[in-house]
Amino acid sequence: MPKWFTPDLTENDVTPEEVYFNRRKFMRAAGAVALFPTLAACESEGGNQARAEGRNELKPSPYEDITSYNNFYEFGTSKRDPKKHAQRLTTKPWHITIDGLVDKPGVYPLEDILKGMDIEERIYRFRCVEGWSMVIPWNGFMLRDLLKRVGVKAGAKYVAFETLHRPEEMPGQKLPLLEWPYREGLRLDEAMHPLTLLATGLYGKDMPKQNGAPIRLVVPWKYGFKSIKSIVRISLVDTQPPNTWNMMQPDEYGFYANVNPHVSxxxxxxxxxxxxxxxxxxxxxxxxxxxxxxEQVASLYKGMDLRKYY
Amino acid sequence: MTRTINHHVRRLPAWPIHIMTLALIGWHFWLAISGHYRPDPVRMLELEYGILALQLLLATLVITPLKRFTGINLMKFRRALGLSAFFFALAHLAVWVVLDMQFLFVQMLSDIVKRPYITFGMAAFVMMLPLAITSSNAFIKRLGAQRWRRLHRLVYPLAILGVLHFIWVRKGFQIEPLVYMGLLIVLLALRMRWSFPRQPATA
Structure with a gap:
């Protein structure tokens, strides 16, 4: 061997035969990843990790964190504002107007709504559109139980929600930060989904005011802004209702707002x-x-282009 | 009055600004690591460093109009203030790269290219680099005062980019970043050479 060439690889660096042939399998798998990233993700390390995370890792975030870091612009735009300013909110008495395409419209006292409802604990992931998440042990009942009780009429396709508008107790509403009152909406099948919750508490305690007392929506597969707080109106309607963040910046916040790692x-x-x-x-x-x-909700969106309906 | 202020100012050294900068960087890091910034210490630290960078940037832009309109001369602190702004911006960027994005280079790169607010922030930082590097006396001499001054005019566009970065990172239009923009516009407007005569005719 000429002196000017010193090999930096030795016999030990040669790929063993069986590994060499396995490379094809590996390359095929890699190709599959490129073609069907969502599908392949389930098979990859990351997918396994993610699934394991989904199963076991639902360790609730500390109560202190859940109740001191809130987006509730009615009480200010900083994350710490709601805890500071929400305490003067009057939540008793509380009424919810249920109207639109329902058999039994009316202004219902909250106690009447809660009567006979099965309050259960649901530990849900909570993912904010801003890129952070928590795990929250909610207490509440299924929205569908309420909708069934008031009777949904045939033409109803959507459910619209409204937050309380009371600027004297909600100082943020004196500023034109958003178009008040805060509004949200769900498609009827989303609203009837058993994961969709009307939450009245967390950690077994009454809902803290900064988290949307006395009653709020929780839709765990959607970004947090869909989970409207301090609800005073629920309307069954036949057209897609406006939702506040979408009204504000339609190119950034859609109506569906499903958590989706593939749509930035x-x-x-x-x-x-x-x-x-x-x-x-x-x-x-x-x-x-x-x-x-x-697994639970993908079927609701079968055939929909989730890039378009973000 | 102005003369007494200037007289006292002249005897103050500028180096404590560097010490304060380092101390503030360390102090906020300690607050973040010790749980005071929970539950999201990463975001808080990013925010604190970023805001400090903007505040110092505005402070450097106050010096010239202050001298022009009141005669108070704080010119000797300007370099230290500008460097301080740079170090806070560097700390802000470091938190983003290391603690926030955790070296996810692909995601960072696509964020820099695709997300205007990150593009603006990154551009502002890149524009700060040559200014920080050429801040020494030796460099002023090497470049010549004329060219050095021309280069350092970069501070105006980079300040605008920095504040746009702040406005854009917030959801919706929020008041605090708009206050910074207002201040910046005033500070830049004060530098314009207005075309109307200095001494209005008394006739």
Whole structure:
């Protein structure tokens, strides 16, 4: 061997035969990943990790974190404002107007609504459109139980919700931050889905005011802004109702707002999220399709282009 | 009055600004690591460093109009203030890369390209680099005062980009970033050489 060439590879660096032939399998798998990223993700390391996460890792975030870090612009735009300013909100008495295409419209006292409802605990992932997440042990009942009780008429296709509008107790409403009152909506089948909750508490305690007392929506497979707080009106309607963030910036916030790691928000990627409560060095985790509730809700959107209906 | 202020200012050194900068970077890091910024210490730290960078940037832009309109001369602090803005911006970027995005280079790169607010922030930082590097006396001499001054006019566009970055990162239109934009516009407007005569005719 000429002196000017010193090999840096030895016999030990040669790929063993069986591994060499396995490379084809590997390359095929890689090709599949490229072609069907969602499908292949289930088979890959990351997918396994994500699934394991979905199963076991639902350790609720600390009560203190859940109740001191809120987006509730009615009480200010900073995350700490709601805890500070929401305490003066009067939540007793509380009435909810249920109207539109229902058999029994009316203004219902909250006690009457809660009577006979099965309040259960649901530990749900909560994913904010801003790229952070928590795990929250809600207490509440299924929205569908209420809708069944008031009777949904045949023509109803959507459910519209409204937050309380009371600027004297909600100082943020004195500013034109959003178009008040806050409004949200669901398609009727989303509203009737057993995962969809009207929550009245968390950690077994009454709903803290900063979290949307006395009653709020929780739709765990959608970004947090869909889960409207301090609800005073529920209307059954036949056309898609307006929702506040969509009215404000339609190119950034859609009506559906399903958690989807493959569809980026114009201002940030939604591929990963930071699970709060793990300190300064907490690890980023992959965001799961439909926030990990794909198995339960994917069928609602069969055939829909989720890029278009974001 | 102005003369006494200037007299006292002249005797103050500029180096404590560097010490304060380092101390503030360390202090916020400690608050983040010790749980004061929970539940999202990463975002809080990012925010604190970013806001400090903008505040210092505005402070450097106050010096010239202050001298022009009141005669108070704080010119000797300007370099330290500008460098301080740079170090806060560097800390802000470091938190984003290391603690927030955790070296997810593909996601970061696509964010820089696709998301205007990150594009703007990144552009502002890149524009700060040559200014920080050429801040020494030796560099002023090497470049010549004329060219150095021309280069350092980059501070105006980069300040605008920095504030746009702040406005855009917030959801909707929020008041705080708009206040920064207002201040910046005032500070830039004060530098314009208005075309009307200085001394209005008394006739």
């Amino acid at each position: 928000h114009p201002r940030w990627s939604q591929a990963t999220e930071r699970r709060l409560g793990e300190g300064l060095f907490g690890k980023r985790v992959p965001t799961l399709m439909f926030n990990g509730y794909e």
